Amino acid sequence: MTATEDSFTNWKTREEIAESMIPIIGKLHRERDVTVLLHSRSLVNKSVVSILKTHRFARQIAGEELSVTETLPFLHALTALDLGPSQIDLGMLAATYRSDERGLPVADFTAEAVAGATGANKTERRESRDVVLYGFGRIGRLLARLLIEKTGSGNGLRLRAIVVRQAAGQDLVKRASLLRRDSIHGQFQGTITVDEANSRIIANGNEIQVIYSDDPTTVDYTAYGIKDAILIDNTGRWRDREGLSKHLRPGIGKVVLTAPGKGDVPNIVHGVNHDTIKPDEQIISCASCTTNAIVPPLKAMADEYGVLRGHVETVHSFTNDQNLLDNYHNSDRRGRSAPLNMVITETGAASAVTKALPDLQAKITGSSIRVPVPDVSIAILNLQLGRATSRQEVLDHLRDVSLTSPLRRQIDFITAPDAVSSDFIGSRHASIVDAGATKVEGDNAILYLWYDNEFGYSSQVIRVVQHVSGVEYPTYPAPAV
Template sequence: MLKVGINGFGRIGRIAFRIGLSKHSSEIEFAAINTSGSMPCSGWAHLVNYDTTYRKFEKEVKSEEVKAPEAVTDDDPLMGYLSVGTSKIPLLAQKDPAKIPWGKYGVDVVIESTGKFTTPEDAKKHSAGGAKVIIISAPVKGGNVGTYIIGVNDFKGETDVLSNSSCTTNCVAPVIAVLHSKFGIEKAALTTAHGYTDDQNLQDNSNKDLRRARAAAENIVPTTTGAAVSTTETIPELKGLFDGRALRVPVITGSIIDIAAVLKKDTSVEEVNQAFIEASQNQLYKGILAVSDEPLVSSDIVGRDESAIVDLSLGCPNRPFDPVFCAEKIMEPRGRGDEHKFRYSQITDQIYIGSDFCKGGVCLLHSEEFKALGVKVELNLSQEENELPPKELEVYCWLPVADGDSPSPQQFDIGSGIINDAVEAGKTVYVHCKNGHGRSPSVVAAYLIRFKGYSLADAVGLIEEKRPESHIEEIQKEALRKFAEKWSK
């Protein structure tokens, strides 16, 4: 089980804590929480239990005080505990991230959600206390730290410090990824009408940004957003081609984004809407991107799990300037808080490899062998989605992986989960296989490792025995080693 620590128990930290407890308690364990020390333990428990935006928490969180916040020291920052059911989570108050004793509590991953330690140098200070991986819950400031958005560019363990960017970026990036992959984007701009945040003022007061100095609940406040630029960190070919502005509006959460994009292909509202409908049904975007044709307003989407909800009724083509597609409205349900989404697939157990098996198994095939087998489920790991899936398919999932690259841990999880569901239902799975590339065979190997108890060597050996031309490359073997370590725990 993955042990998680939280540094910064404000909006993002508390909502991440709620989500982890309510939806992922079997996969992650909160091992320690570091707070600002501005309240005793009872105060932090109260703010978890009662939330103006997301209402009363479904679980009861209790507190146990060891010492008052002003009595903590660098050597002993423990204030007390939060208790949820049988779990007892240490609550700390240490202002220096280098002095937080993550190692003492066995923490693997730290969610850095203070909003203060957003440079690589500051975030890496958590390593001194024993943290192995640090996720910055905001756009990173300077340095060479990767930005990763679930469903767009999945983290593959390249570094021990990464950024999950902002809530708006998590909403925009999957939508831009779909538009760009289907139609190509020449340039784009966005405007977000965004709920106000706690760096604004309730009453007019001092602020270096004189617009943000004004009362948040009484004004529409024009300001900047880094969401467009952050999106191009996840889709590098759009750098310099995407920008945006923001309007902070008097709602506490539930935001909307208007995207205007010049597309490379002539298209229509119907074609663009269909692209989003198909993406919402793709396992890659499950829980990330949804669509709606209902006449919704901002309060209707508060509390929804998805990063983005595309409103199909609000798109409009800007004639006669094809291929301009403007005013694609996207509802952003998560406001400033629910940025950390942990996604896992379920465990299974049955596999067959080879074109000689055509009922209830996994076929690692070439496209010319596809139609003869009565396949109902296809996994496509090509870099580009070359053609529409056949109508006879019941499930089609595109997990794009570049030539010579490896599927990400999330793609291994998703792919093996799809195989499991199909095999249990007695359906044949077609894993799209291309000579000279080990992308698809590596997903089958992950399935063998995870569900059949194979070692990496045995899984690779079986695949190469059945399909000698399906060579799993070193980059994929290294990713599989990490995958095997994860599922052996």
């Protein structure tokens, strides 16, 4: 057999193994509310090629080989256990098994590693939690996609309604079409139909009521069978407690804002300070996309090296807040054509750091430049550290954080020397460390952090909503603290 034939045979074998994993992953998700991950990347509803690519990428960033032939035995071991709702990371199972010197069989090791999710220890399934989207723009539609994707067995988050202002002419059909097709994020994964008679969009079996209103105080959500729902305001129209309290109507239990909150509204970055949310807190903010991008790596650096001061410069894709062509705008520069110019503008991300990391004493400044790309931004984080270090030490630290720490869903790590912004469209991480661009000299470190300011941020919002709803299930093996 030639080398070419041998390579092809190996690929076909791995394809067959990945194909056999799909029904197992699907059944665990539907019947037991178990989400199978690979180094924090979900394998639920993924294709054969996607599963293989995820394995390949994982072994690239881990620096060690990881194949479906290694992870399949752990997946089989999971099916034999009395698992409760949880997230099980096959990549972490394989990595910890390698470092374990006891020589246990895979089945025994797996049972021990996920013991907190089995038998008498397992978390009981919770009732589904209603979710309402107030607004249906770029972020709103991506949140809808994620919520529909995560419906799973029906015991998680359920998107029940969307509240929008009624527009003239086939409003419902056009909104459904925008959900179905996205110029940046591609086609909706599933089926969408429109029930105009009842003002509903049905997406993958989820009946979503479309409520027309321009005033949140006029909506009675209980009239639609909605109870104790989490309302996600993605309009940015109200940002303080007084304004957001208008949403606390019959049927609504909590309000989550997809913009920086003002006044005493808590600004939450999942993975960093989500555990500070008080159980009785009804109004919270998920801060901004840039805050979510810089705070997790800033925390990772501060915890390891200390941070004395820093500056963040964001090179940000243009948004709907800017004009397509030169026209009047309340802002001095945002009125100039977004697709034709680089536009210097302000960012509140640096000042928002203190809300998410109140113990960080370092002064962080920031500025931003909007550039003519429709999605994916980069934050350049320039830090003076508390001690001198080396480039390799920093990279090793951040790679470990991205793989094994509690921040592994927030921080990703890439070594590809030819990576560009479009490569990160659809990334679910809050930020991605570009290893090749990282610069370290003595106590000065400069990190280049990519982030999908739409999809990555939306993923962070959903994590916060899962947390406050009580359907954010624990991950096993537990990440290193």
